[in-house]
Amino acid sequence: MTxxxxxxxxxWQLLVRFFFAQRGAQRGLGGGVPLDLSPAQCHVLHLIEPGxxxxxxxxxxTLGCDPSNVTGLVDRLxxxxxxxxxxxxxxxxxxxxxxxxxxxxxxxxxLKQMTGRHLPLARLTxxxxxxxxxxxxxxxxxxx
Amino acid sequence: MTxxxxxxxxxWQLLVRFFFAQRGAQRGLGGGVPLDLSPAQCHVLHLIEPGxxxxxxxxxxTLGCDPSNVTGLVDRLxxxxxxxxxxxxxxxxxxxxxxxxxxxxxxxxxLKQMTGRHLPLARLTxxxxxxxxxxxxxxxxxxx
DNA sequence: TATTGTTATACTCTATAACTATA
DNA sequence: TATAGTTATAGAGTATAACAATA
Numbered sequence: 001m002t003x004x005x006x007x008x009x010x011x012w013q014l015l016v017r018f019f020f021a022q023r024g025a026q027r028g029l030g031g032g033v034p035l036d037l038s039p040a041q042c043h044v045l046h047l048i049e050p051g052x053x054x055x056x057x058x059x060x061x062t063l064g065c066d067p068s069n070v071t072g073l074v075d076r077l078x079x080x081x082x083x084x085x086x087x088x089x090x091x092x093x094x095x096x097x098x099x100x101x102x103x104x105x106x107x108x109x110x111l112k113q114m115t116g117r118h119l120p121l122a123r124l125t126x127x128x129x130x131x132x133x134x135x136x137x138x139x140x141x142x143x144x
Numbered sequence: 145m146t147x148x149x150x151x152x153x154x155x156w157q158l159l160v161r162f163f164f165a166q167r168g169a170q171r172g173l174g175g176g177v178p179l180d181l182s183p184a185q186c187h188v189l190h191l192i193e194p195g196x197x198x199x200x201x202x203x204x205x206t207l208g209c210d211p212s213n214v215t216g217l218v219d220r221l222x223x224x225x226x227x228x229x230x231x232x233x234x235x236x237x238x239x240x241x242x243x244x245x246x247x248x249x250x251x252x253x254x255l256k257q258m259t260g261r262h263l264p265l266a267r268l269t270x271x272x273x274x275x276x277x278x279x280x281x282x283x284x285x286x287x288x
Numbered sequence: 289t290a291t292t293g294t295t296a297t298a299c300t301c302t303a304t305a306a307c308t309a310t311a
Numbered sequence: 312t313a314t315a316g317t318t319a320t321a322g323a324g325t326a327t328a329a330c331a332a333t334a
Contacts, residue, residue, distance in 0.1 A: 005256075005259055005266070007270065007273040007274060007277060008258075008259035008265040008266050008268070008273055009255040009258070009259050010277050011265055011268075011273055011276050011277050011280065012166070012255070012258045012259060012265055013190050013255075014276075014277060014280035014281065014283075014284055015159065015162055015163065015166070015280065016163065016166075016183070016186075016187055016190070017187070017190075017191075017206070017280075017284050018159055018280060018283055018284055019159065019160065019163040020187060020206070020207050020208050020209075021206070021208050021284060021288055022156070022159070022160075022208075022288070023208045023209075024207070024208020024209065024288060025208065025288040027208075029208060029288065039160070042160075043160050043161070043164060046157050046160070046161075047161075062161070062164070062165070063164050063168070064164050064165050064166075064167045064168020064169065064171075064173060065164075065167075065168065111153040111156070111157075112149075114152075114153070114156045115149055115152035115153050115156060118287075119288070120282070120283045120284075120286035120287070120288065121152040121155055121156055121283065122149070122152050123282075123286065124152070124155075124279065124282065124283070126151065128279050128282075129151040129152055129155055130151060131275060131279065132155050132158075132276070132279050133151060133154050133155050133158060135268065135272050135275065135276050136155065136158035136159065136161075136162060137158065138264070138267075138268065138272075139158075139162055139165075139264045139265065139268070140158055140161050140162055140165060140264075142264035142267065143262075143264070144165055144166070144168060144169040144173065144263070144264065
């Protein structure tokens with residue numbers, strides 16, 4: 001294994017580890033008010049930009065899961081009044097998802113919760129934050 | 145909201161998004177042989193260093209989940225012969241987990257699968273990989 | 289024929305609460 | 312009393328397969 005492979009592997013391990021650690025913090029192991037959102041529900045809220053509805057099939061793609069899961073996921077968010085299923089103008093098979101005002105509010109609450117002053121992400125320098133964003137944007141926009 | 149808060153929020157969104165994207169790739173949406181490991185099982189395999197047994201309570205801490213989950217998680221890994229529960233020399237309440245040879249092998253297979261030449265992580269420059277690791281190590285070692 | 293979303297099913301993950309053994 | 316791990320339970324997440332509506 002070359003040096004580069006080992007570094008890529010280490011980076012992957014750390015990225016996954018971050019996810020599990022922040023998940024614990026979001027519950028309450030790390031303090032803060034519990035918002036009663038599962039990681040998947042919270043992620044969906046952030047994948048839908050306020051004012052920019054998202055088709056359900058694209059949501060399944062970005063989540064990296066089977067479309068059948070999205071049905072139940074959206075059912076639960078919709079029953080709490082956080083998102084709405086709307087008709088798509090062009091294609092009557094497609095349902096697009098829009099955040100409700102309540103969904104938009106909860107979305108920004110989760111953001112505050114994960115970036116509080118005492119939390120790891122907020123303790124990075126401004127330079128580190130920007131560097132991290134730049135690298136992650138390449139990772140996330142790339143082909144999987 | 146200050147600029148720094150917004151950057152921290154953006155970084156968090158991207159980190160979570162990476163997790164969901166790579167999860168899809170690991171299954172087969174992105175090619176490769178399916179190894180039949182859930183994200184949590186795969187992560188446990190990587191939290192146990194070969195030759196360095198890990199107590200179950202520390203595993204629950206790092207996973208950011210309740211200790212009761214670890215029981216079932218380890219049950220499934222143990223029934224596949226990937227990890228072993230061992231006695232702890234000092235404290236008879238504690239069980240430490242060790243990778244079996246099969247577990248060690250599968251661990252490196254998952255690593256190869258996520259860092260393949262055509263995948264996003266491998267396409268970062270060597271500098272980017274090292275920078276990413278340095279920042280993530282600060283995030284992950286920090287207090288939650 | 290192909291695609292979008294849903295339903296049915298089985299299994300994994302997860303938190304909560306109550307319990308046993310050990311410290 | 313406190314801690315480590317387990318069990319029981321209920322609910323959420325997930326893939327697979329089969330289906331209806333639409334393209």
